[in-house]
Amino acid sequence: MTTPPDRTTTAEHPERTVARQLQAARARRRRRIRTGFGRLALYAFLGGFALLMVFPFVYMAASALKTPADTFRYPPKVLPREAEVIVVDGEELPVYSLPVEGNPTDVLLAEQGIEAGVFVDPDNPDDPEDQVAWPLALAEDTGRTAVVDGEEVGVFVVPVGGDTEERALARTTVVGRFIGQDDPSLETFAVVRTAPAAEAITARWENFSDVLDRRGLDRALTNTILVTGLVVLGILFTSIMGGYAFARIRFPGRNALFLAYLGSIMIPFIVVIVPLFQLMVSLGWIDHLGVLVWPFLFNAYGTFLMRQFFMGIPKELDEAAVIDGAKRWRILWRIYVPLSWPAIATLGTFSFLYAWNSFVWPLVAIQTANEEDWVLTTALRQLGGQSVESPNLIFAGIVIAVVVPMAIFVAAQRYFVENVATSGIK
């Protein structure tokens, strides 16, 4: 692109100088951010914080694929692991992971009940990390003795960590003989009870079917989809109509009514919960799915949001249409609505999240025993209380509840995040 020649370059205006300085400062700033250490530090910090925010979800997703025992492991590990087994002659044999000549190796148990000794370092006899169990028959007696815990005991040469060392025989035990899974010539000995199992990273997808089929989350999921869909459609419809009326049609009491709407946003839902519950009881709706839908098709936030957006649409558009004889109904749906997709997408996403994640009202309005009408949040809460022994199922349930809103958010975030910001929706 070419720019027209600057006619004032010859005369040094003071304003020009300032402008040039500004430009230089701008360039400096850009340089400082774009290059070097500052940028790296910024990304490191933001990334670190992001890790903090995302870790619980990573942990959730990984734990949803774990076995129950794996969720109680200490130290905890993120990825799901299961003990490896090998099938020999139709029999499942556990695979162990033991050091052979200093290298960790996958081994199989070949023989049990071998008499062995627990050999300790005479200088440090109580450290459990520094003890070796080895068959007495294979330990080479040095003939010397050492004193352990005030007792005189024999000293033997035993393999320790790929090498051999002199150790004192503290007591006797029983060990098993393990041979290498791939190379049967490798051999080692260890106490069978405490031998660590070889583990592989696996995924236990059955957790999901378990939680859907047997814990009743399938019904809760379809209920939630149904309720959320109806609430979103209802809120969109009433908010678009109400927002248009507040934005564009003059009628007595409009401003007072709008103020009342704004005021009602400030009132905590919890204040309404008791009388609303009573109203639902008297209508006979309590403990039915509809109780989660019908009262929530009207939303002051949504009306406010749509009104604000409609206010920004040039008035001349519908004035022209009125002269054309188009009725307001058609003006709204043919002119205003197509122009308002960002606001509608925002309101749709917002009301989706609001309906999908609502917890207090379903908790109050649907009885615990009425599993047929549970939604995901209440079902999850029940699951959290019942499946204390198998957190993997709880996590699978959370994944099911969380993955849909997250997908919607990712799809709509272009509209959503920006409009949350401008409308201040919470």
Place this chain on the structure above:
Amino acid sequence: MTTEVLASRPATRGDAWWLTPLVIWQAVYAAAAALATGLVVARTGIVITGTPRLVAIGILGLITLFAALSVPWIIRRNHRGRLAAFLLNLVLAVGAGFLTLQETNVFNGLDALGGTFGRGIPFLALMAVGWLIAGWAGKVTGPTARALRLAARWLVIIGLALLLIRVGLLPGVWTFLTRLVQPAALTPAAVAVVASLWTRILLSDEPNPIFRSTKAQLEIMDGLFFVSPNVLGFLAFLAGPLAFSLFVSFTDWDGLSEAAWVGISNYTDLVTDPFFLKSLRNILYFGVLAVPLSVLPALGLAALLNTKMPGMKFFRALYFLPAVAGVVGVALIWKQLYNATVGYINYGLVRLWDLINLLPGLDLAPPQPQWLSSPSTAMLSMVIVFSFSTIGLNTVLFLAGLQSVPGDLYEAAELDGAGPWAKFRRITIPMLAPTTVFVVITTTILALQLFSEPFILNAPQLSPNGPGNATLTPVIYLYQNAFERFNQGYASAIGWALFLLIFAITIVYFRTQRDRGVLST
């Protein structure tokens, strides 16, 4: 313009065939409303007691009055008659329609749909595909776009039809019809149909010359029609219950038997109720920690994210995830993280202390708190979960505020040699003050209503001075009173007290900020 045209031809303001039936209908309407008012006043047939009775008498009386007035108004071809008849029939149509659906059990028929809806979900996906294609069609032009739009429309229509059939629409409609022919349902259904026909006629253009309605008058009718779904819902499910709640808070109602007026004793009881006072102390402690922890990091993050470098939107979306995930899921995840023996947090502390102990001469035992069950850390755990959930949202709000800060300010400051910190301190913070006020107020309102986190994480019990009520919050106490002990009156009083607290804190904060000149308007 239209007005003048209409006014200029008085000779044609004639009649329409429906005018006489309308007058008769309005007269019957007035008589029926008068009868209903009489029944409520005499307490026969319709029995409502106490203040609700007075409210019902007032509303029914007004309806009777305007229905009666509409008759002479319509006869005199006065626009007021049209307006009154329109509104009364609109309300009647909604009310009778509601009654019909209630009598035919459509509202609770949703349960049955919940059972069959799962079968229809694949077709929902089909509709979504159609919708996506429609969106795609908007981006291309020419005959392709037309074909795409056509395909999209048919996909949606077929998807919807299959969905409705699959979820059992036909048997559902049959059930509805068999119930509809019962007199209890058929009467309101007929009334609803007639009333909505009247509404439609009166809203159309046809009566304009008859009633000489002006453009402004017609606009009023349109306005009332457009807000009516919203306003009726607002009155029925928000404003009405709110007023009722205020009334109940002055009674000893248990939700079943008749309510007795107890004056302000519910409120005076609150002041001496150790549990309520404990819950107040808890929530104030929570708020004092949770609000700064949710707002200050968000402010810092927003300032860092407010650059034009690549990837900032990605980080913004990541920070927002907890807000999307919903409080129940988030709380359950944290419940496992907080586990005192195998949870990641205590494990992290062990590893952190291992690092610290690398320093010469140090051999400290890592703290292993019982996060959720120990009274000293229980509320702190809630603070962490709450902040985790709200930081992302607050960051986005601050970012929006930052967009409106003119970049020139920073450039001018740089000319004066200001460093990053000075710019943040002297420009960002003052310029963001209105946003900060908003963020602080909304976060405070949210914090004071804390319920789900403690309810799921450690279910506070009411044991006097015991460790069980370390996370007792006013809303949890309200819940327990209303739905476990059935002290509905007392629960309502707690709700209003909490509302007053929120209101007072908001006003005080707003005032101090305004006095400091932060809010210019």
